[in-house]
Amino acid sequence: MDTATNAILDDLVAAFYTAFTNKDGMKPNVAIIYQLFIPEGMIIKNTDAAPVVYSLQQFIEPREKLLTDGALVDFEEAETSSVTEIFGNIAHRFSLYRKSGVLSGERFETEGMKTMQFIYTPNGWRFCSVAWNDEKSGVTIPEKYRNR
Template sequence: MNFKEEEVYEITEIFGNIAHRFSLYRKIGVLAGEAFDTMGMKTMQFIRTPCGWKISSIAWDDEKIGLAIPERYRK
């Protein structure tokens, strides 16, 4: 599989030992012989530990018919 993903825009907020990152991404590649070029959003949560920041969760969804990325994230 040929695949590339890049972050296009992000908002990161930190409060004490917790953080949240909302990220617009673009992914391009070929899967099962079919080319694709799409965008989506990820949400990532982090906690600060004595060893540094650690990911506590990640979730994502791709843009599709009926689910458009809001313009405020397309800066």
């Protein structure tokens, strides 16, 4: 394992998750996603029957509004374990996360998995894509990711 590269990827992932936090009065910084990704990056929500594929702009703008207009408060999302593989100028991470908050007055807490792909660019390591699915009935987190 390339420990220097792994540390850089750890930092990118931490910045990604923190970008959405508005817990304890923290101001979300969703726009940092533009710096973490290549310009052509995509983010995919695959929690329902059909995936929803977002460009960076399509993903950032509604979340910025949601996290700052009072609809979603006390929100925090954090990685709880991961598996990262690096091969030359490409890398992949399977990330187990937990998220919680209050959406439209209703408290929630859930876990899920994100698959994250990275490439090495002239400006360093960047995300090229992220896709996620939340745990729900019939879709449970494999134990091997809980025990890391």
